[in-house]
Amino acid sequence: MKPLIYGYLRAPDETPDDxxxxxxxxxxxxxxxxxxCYATTFFEYQEGSRSAFEELVAELKRAEARHVVVPSMDHLSGHRLLCGQMIARLAAxxxxxxxxxxxx
Incomplete structure (x- = not known):
């Protein structure tokens, strides 16, 4: 069985559907x-929100999954320190x- 992986990305309103x-x-x-095995994508729609991130953490724990894929680390956060904290949170x-x- 392939290990699960979840997607996460920021999707502000101005981002075109395509x-x-x-x-x-x-x-x-x-x-x-x-x-x-790609499970699903968690979308963060509001700037500054982390609700989808919190849902992602909960789902990773529930499914005992260990992998997240993002288009770039900027999808976690464009701020270097906050991005690092989010990566550390996923790990911890x-x-x-x-x-x-x-x-x-």
Whole structure:
């Protein structure tokens, strides 16, 4: 059985639907190429919100999944310190690793 991987991305209102579709497809292709089973994508719609991130952490723990894929680390946060804190939180609370399509 392939390990689960979850997608996470920020999707502000001004992001066109075709761009979101392209990003999700990129994450799905990456998962397939790297031997993962792509479960679903968590979308953060509001600037500054972390509600989808909190849902992601809870789902990782529930499913005992250990992998998250993002188009780029900027989808966690454009702020270097906050991004680092979010990566640390995923590791500490869910033993999860964050990957990007360019990281393999």
């Amino acid at each position: 761009e979101l579709d392209r990003l999700v497809s990129e994450l799905q292709r990456y998962a397939e190429t790297e031997g993962f 609370d869910a033993s999860a690793h964050v990957l990007t399509p360019g990281s393999a």
